Amino acid sequence: MSVVQAQSAPIRAEEDYLTTKQVAEMTGLSVSFFEVGRSLASPGHPPYLKVGSRVLYSRSDIVEWLDKRRRGQK
Template sequence: MSSSYLNTKALAELTGVAASTWSKRRLTGDTPPYRKVGRRVLYLRSDVEAWLDGCARQSTSDA
């Protein structure tokens, strides 16, 4: 598999957010886009980076 894909554990290590939290967030759609390959969940690194860029805020009052 290409290193351009991250599994949930690698996403957790990258973001500092627990893998179990990412699993729960997938239920509400509050995650970067992902792919299901059998039982595996894979995130394209460029999708994760774009999603994180979209989370940027200037102020704590930003919604």
């Protein structure tokens, strides 16, 4: 029997992932908005990644999350 190891790209937080503070700055929302949303497991809260004690958000997930909240015509 052989063991198959998954090949995955390393997490590069400085390029692909954002901290809660960076997401707050990007969206214009408060840091506490994201902290409370995570702690309450609010539906509609953007997905996040927990690495040790760090909380990271994928930049592409945040862009998609914002796009879903777009209102009106372009």
